[in-house]
Amino acid sequence: MPKTLKLQDNNKLETAAKIRAAADELFCHHGYDAVSIQDVARHAGVQKALVFYHAGSKAALFEQVLEAYYHAHQQALATAYEAGGTLAERMHRMIDAYLTFMADNLRYAALIQRQVGSPETHPLIQRNMAPLFTWIEAALAPLTPKTGPLAARHFFVTFSGLVINYFTYAPLLASLWQGDPMSAAALEERRRHVHWMVDTMLAALEAAGPG
Amino acid sequence: MPKTLKLQDNNKLETAAKIRAAADELFCHHGYDAVSIQDVARHAGVQKALVFYHAGSKAALFEQVLEAYYHAHQQALATAYEAGGTLAERMHRMIDAYLTFMADNLRYAALIQRQVGSPETHPLIQRNMAPLFTWIEAALAPLTPKTGPLAARHFFVTFSGLVINYFTYAPLLASLWQGDPMSAAALEERRRHVHWMVDTMLAALEAAGPG
Amino acid sequence: MPKTLKLQDNNKLETAAKIRAAADELFCHHGYDAVSIQDVARHAGVQKALVFYHAGSKAALFEQVLEAYYHAHQQALATAYEAGGTLAERMHRMIDAYLTFMADNLRYAALIQRQVGSPETHPLIQRNMAPLFTWIEAALAPLTPKTGPLAARHFFVTFSGLVINYFTYAPLLASLWQGDPMSAAALEERRRHVHWMVDTMLAALEAAGPG
Amino acid sequence: MPKTLKLQDNNKLETAAKIRAAADELFCHHGYDAVSIQDVARHAGVQKALVFYHAGSKAALFEQVLEAYYHAHQQALATAYEAGGTLAERMHRMIDAYLTFMADNLRYAALIQRQVGSPETHPLIQRNMAPLFTWIEAALAPLTPKTGPLAARHFFVTFSGLVINYFTYAPLLASLWQGDPMSAAALEERRRHVHWMVDTMLAALEAAGPG
DNA sequence: GATGAATGAGTATTCATTCAT
DNA sequence: TATGAATGAATACTCATTCAT
Numbered sequence: 001m002p003k004t005l006k007l008q009d010n011n012k013l014e015t016a017a018k019i020r021a022a023a024d025e026l027f028c029h030h031g032y033d034a035v036s037i038q039d040v041a042r043h044a045g046v047q048k049a050l051v052f053y054h055a056g057s058k059a060a061l062f063e064q065v066l067e068a069y070y071h072a073h074q075q076a077l078a079t080a081y082e083a084g085g086t087l088a089e090r091m092h093r094m095i096d097a098y099l100t101f102m103a104d105n106l107r108y109a110a111l112i113q114r115q116v117g118s119p120e121t122h123p124l125i126q127r128n129m130a131p132l133f134t135w136i137e138a139a140l141a142p143l144t145p146k147t148g149p150l151a152a153r154h155f156f157v158t159f160s161g162l163v164i165n166y167f168t169y170a171p172l173l174a175s176l177w178q179g180d181p182m183s184a185a186a187l188e189e190r191r192r193h194v195h196w197m198v199d200t201m202l203a204a205l206e207a208a209g210p211g
Numbered sequence: 212m213p214k215t216l217k218l219q220d221n222n223k224l225e226t227a228a229k230i231r232a233a234a235d236e237l238f239c240h241h242g243y244d245a246v247s248i249q250d251v252a253r254h255a256g257v258q259k260a261l262v263f264y265h266a267g268s269k270a271a272l273f274e275q276v277l278e279a280y281y282h283a284h285q286q287a288l289a290t291a292y293e294a295g296g297t298l299a300e301r302m303h304r305m306i307d308a309y310l311t312f313m314a315d316n317l318r319y320a321a322l323i324q325r326q327v328g329s330p331e332t333h334p335l336i337q338r339n340m341a342p343l344f345t346w347i348e349a350a351l352a353p354l355t356p357k358t359g360p361l362a363a364r365h366f367f368v369t370f371s372g373l374v375i376n377y378f379t380y381a382p383l384l385a386s387l388w389q390g391d392p393m394s395a396a397a398l399e400e401r402r403r404h405v406h407w408m409v410d411t412m413l414a415a416l417e418a419a420g421p422g
Numbered sequence: 423m424p425k426t427l428k429l430q431d432n433n434k435l436e437t438a439a440k441i442r443a444a445a446d447e448l449f450c451h452h453g454y455d456a457v458s459i460q461d462v463a464r465h466a467g468v469q470k471a472l473v474f475y476h477a478g479s480k481a482a483l484f485e486q487v488l489e490a491y492y493h494a495h496q497q498a499l500a501t502a503y504e505a506g507g508t509l510a511e512r513m514h515r516m517i518d519a520y521l522t523f524m525a526d527n528l529r530y531a532a533l534i535q536r537q538v539g540s541p542e543t544h545p546l547i548q549r550n551m552a553p554l555f556t557w558i559e560a561a562l563a564p565l566t567p568k569t570g571p572l573a574a575r576h577f578f579v580t581f582s583g584l585v586i587n588y589f590t591y592a593p594l595l596a597s598l599w600q601g602d603p604m605s606a607a608a609l610e611e612r613r614r615h616v617h618w619m620v621d622t623m624l625a626a627l628e629a630a631g632p633g
Numbered sequence: 634m635p636k637t638l639k640l641q642d643n644n645k646l647e648t649a650a651k652i653r654a655a656a657d658e659l660f661c662h663h664g665y666d667a668v669s670i671q672d673v674a675r676h677a678g679v680q681k682a683l684v685f686y687h688a689g690s691k692a693a694l695f696e697q698v699l700e701a702y703y704h705a706h707q708q709a710l711a712t713a714y715e716a717g718g719t720l721a722e723r724m725h726r727m728i729d730a731y732l733t734f735m736a737d738n739l740r741y742a743a744l745i746q747r748q749v750g751s752p753e754t755h756p757l758i759q760r761n762m763a764p765l766f767t768w769i770e771a772a773l774a775p776l777t778p779k780t781g782p783l784a785a786r787h788f789f790v791t792f793s794g795l796v797i798n799y800f801t802y803a804p805l806l807a808s809l810w811q812g813d814p815m816s817a818a819a820l821e822e823r824r825r826h827v828h829w830m831v832d833t834m835l836a837a838l839e840a841a842g843p844g
Numbered sequence: 845g846a847t848g849a850a851t852g853a854g855t856a857t858t859c860a861t862t863c864a865t
Numbered sequence: 866t867a868t869g870a871a872t873g874a875a876t877a878c879t880c881a882t883t884c885a886t
Contacts, residue, residue: 453750538746588794594755598766599786617782619791622833626836
């Protein structure tokens with residue numbers, strides 16, 4: 001009976017997937033410490049011991065969630081890394097890719113936000129940031145000095161902040177924004193704001209002459 | 212016996228202060244969930260039950276810490292709120308006040324960062340952000356439209372992010388910055404970067420004509 | 423109301439004592455691994471968390487039990503260590519002290535027996551054995567060589583075994599002994615057996631001349 | 634296909650044997666309670682469920698290990714039981730057989746040592762001791778009284794203790810012995826010590842006249 | 845103001861064991 | 866014969882909190 005087989009296969013696959021999905025949601029929502037394996041098990045509709053069977057430990061489960069986001073993030077930016085065109089075009093594309101990924105993975109912002117404070121997670125976050133930093137440094141090299149207030153590294157912090165902060169502070173901004181700051185229209189507006197900031201900044205750098 | 216009374220008063224103050232100081236340090240460093248009252252008591256060098264006597268509960272103790280930062284923050288920005296001069300001057304002063312407060316209260320950034328994800332803390336953070344938002348909206352009113360990508364609210368998110376993100380991501384940036392990103396020299400460099408961003412942005416807005 | 427005070431005092435003292443007593447009995451009966459803190463708590467009639475409050479941890483509780491026996495043991499042998507008389511008299515007195523202590527602390531033999539296999543307990547047992555070894559070596563020095571089959575260290579193993587083994591194997595010997603091997607009469611018989619062994623051995627050593 | 638069959642047979646044997654070997658080593662080293670089936674499986678390099686398939690249960694696996702030692706022990710003493718010669722010769726041979734078996738099965742001493750405290754194992758240990766006890770009682774019958782301090786049963790406890798205790802306490806004696814108490818030279822020395830004790834004791838009993 | 849004892853629910857993790865395949 | 870998933874009870878230990886003194 002292939003049907004039975006398929007069902008069982010689905011069940012097996014589903015168990016591990018259900019656990020990861022539950023862990024993802026809970027960790028992102030409440031943070032590592034505030035979530036217990038009991039919570040994850042309840043949320044996934046499985047038994048507590050089964051979470052350990054599949055994930056090994058709470059820390060390992062958390063790392064799996066982080067790792068999944070890391071891969072998704074890198075993949076999301078991959079095309080933007082390699083795309084050509086003018087500097088402004090390339091910057092715009094990178095920002096669009098970043099914004100789209102964040103909008104598609106709203107929990108991710110919250111996760112990272114919280115974990116920035118936990119040194120154990122730093123290596124993973126650094127690994128995550130490194131390619132983007134390298135890319136921005138290379139892209140801005142013709143226009144920016146190696147050091148000082150206009151060095152590329154400052155623009156890296158500035159522009160990643162322009163994107164990330166919108167998402168992390170979104171729940172707090174709901175009262176300032178009329179309507180949902182995560183709606184398609186609001187996100188599009190933010191996208192154009194960041195593009196404007198990029199264009200303005202690039203124009204100023206170009207006017208000032210090469211770094 | 213005033214002498215005894217005074218001593219007792221000092222002891223009282225000292226005990227409560229020691230507890231708050233310990234709570235401050237631990238909550239900021241490890242987050243609410245990762246800190247136990249036992250930890251706070253040990254760190255303060257007092258008995259566990261005394262923490263409850265003075266603070267009431269763990270949640271109340273945490274709120275006291277948050278509230279203290281809230282007041283310190285408002286006080287730190289108070290002069291900048293009222294200062295006069297050109298728009299650029301006023302923006303610079305506000306940014307300087309913000310940066311200085313953050314540099315003086317490095318733990319605060321970490322605290323807020325973590326708590327942004329916890330809905331219970333949202334009211335306090337919103338209360339904290341409100342005056343600054345109002346101020347920026349008023350300050351930029353002559354130059355920015357009420358809605359759209361160049362509305363003041365976007366610049367609020369953008370510039371508070373320019374400041375805050377530098378602090379929250381600092382421990383991750385250590386490898387990119389050569390040397391400590393929290394050193395006086397590094398902070399001064401960041402200050403000048405943000406000033407440049409403000410000046411550039413204001414110039415562009417002015418060139419484009421009133422919102 | 424002194425009565426109430428006394429009762430409360432007793433209760434406080436009793437709690438720690440009840441826990442130690444329960445731990446003593448259970449650890450000796452079933453061994454470290456087979457006893458859970460839950461068991462100890464139930465046996466002492468207190469709550470599980472209270473065991474940790476008073477003892478710190480399972481390992482610490484176990485060490486407290488061991489340590490108590492160690493002190494009792496040393497105290498039990500103290501007089502015999504210092505007593506004078508002929509070599510035979512001193513050996514007899516030591517054996518009597520040892521046998522009496524073991525008979526009064528039947529659980530102790532079982533405890534040590536089991537723990538001999540656990541390296542973590544070795545230091546404590548070695549500390550326990552050291553004074554007796556030193557004493558026997560000094561006492562037999564005039565009669566035994568420093569090395570070889572008749573060295574004092576062999577007699578230490580032999581005579582401590584003569585005493586200890588009787589107790590550790592007692593529950594297995596019940597069928598061979600008619601009646602209880604732990605009865606006063608049976609113990610007195612064993613005492614005389616060990617004395618006879620000592621006398622026989624000393625006579626042989628003396629006949630053979632100084633080591 | 635006999636070849637395949639044979640291979641399968643070998644694999645079967647190997648799997649069961651690997652499990653028993655792993656169980657043997659772990660149980661002897663750490664005791665019943667401290668060893669999990671997971672440990673055994675890992676140590677044997679097989680799957681956890683396979684251990685249950687082959688052994689039935691943890692208790693059954695443990696009994697298999699004990700039973701194997703029981704058989705090996707009886708077999709090791711078998712020749713000594715039946716050998717002829719003078720009483721001293723027969724005693725020496727028995728002691729040699731015992732010592733050799735213990736030296737060849739060092740883990741066994743540790744196992745028995747621990748299990749003496751567990752009533753469930755008593756029947757097996759008693760079954761193990763019975764033939765030796767009967768043999769010693771018969772051998773010493775001409776020289777010893779039926780009861781009292783010089784009854785054969787005391788010499789049974791005494792001489793089995795002389796042998797066994799050396800092995801069980803060996804890890805604790807390492808510091809007293811210079812060098813390894815389990816080295817061939819050290820074991821030979823102990824053998825001669827026990828022989829001397831036997832000879833001395835027999836001579837004294839003979840001098841005293843028949844029991 | 846301060847303390848030590850007590851509590852009951854919670855934590856992550858491991859257990860021996862079963863079972864469908 | 867072998868396996869991977871699943872289970873429910875148990876493990877040592879910590880938690881915030883209370884309370885009598």
